[in-house]
Amino acid sequence: MRPVSPRTIRHRRPATHAALGTALLVAGLAVPATAASAAPVAANGAAAVTLAAAGQPTLRQGSRGAAVSALQARLTALRYDVGGIDGIFGPSTHHAVVAFQKVNGLARDGIVGPRTRAALDRPVVPTPRYTHPGYSIEADLTRQVLYLAKRGAVVRILDASSGRSSTPTPTGDWTVGRRIDDWRQSDLGLLWRPNYFHRGYAVHGATAVPAYPASHGCVRVPVRAMDRLWTTIRVGTPVHVYR
Known part of the structure; x- marks a missing residue:
């Protein structure tokens, strides 16, 4: 915003590999048998668990259930600001999906369909341009x-x-x-x-x-x-x- 004169008026932590693997299995998503204990690790340490699977439901704002919990766990592991893993695709999850789509060059619609699911398997992992101790x-x-x-x-x-x-x-x-x-x-x-x-x-x-x-x-x-x-x-x- 342009300079104006001031006038004032009056993390859940990322899911563990075991928990994430369990959530994905409950959701019916395709997970390798060893995903919970030996999942590949991306550049930022996030578990690279497979989310894409044929016939998986499209998730969007208003969706609920184990599949949403699995999505939230994956986004949290990738450091996106979901706000918590509760199985409810609300505004915070929507904005986390949009941010993920922006980073990965996808359509910014906040909907988790086949292309976004595929990107969640092999995501772009951003790194900061600057380093500070804090x-x-x-x-x-x-x-x-x-x-x-x-x-x-x-x-x-x-x-x-x-x-x-x-x-x-x-x-x-x-x-x-x-x-x-x-x-x-x-x-x-x-x-x-x-x-x-x-x-x-x-x-x-x-x-x-x-x-x-x-x-x-x-x-x-x-x-x-x-x-x-x-x-x-x-x-x-x-x-x-x-x-």
């Missing part, structure tokens, strides 16, 4: 995702929406300068828990996070995702914005 944030404007990184590894991937072409998000290297633990009414809209990194530009929660650049310059993430991110970052956290 947490840092990287906004990839090309992919429209936000990475939470630590010591050269991506530890969380969030769905994001940056500035549209008429109000682009500035690229560069900064740190979080100030934070507001509340809704902030700006001249251009409401920001949930904004973390300002450059003038009036912030990473903040929003009720609307489209799958394309749509903001006035800030980097939007879902409200619930910001709630989960809030205690991890602080004033001084490095912020890198790039294309």
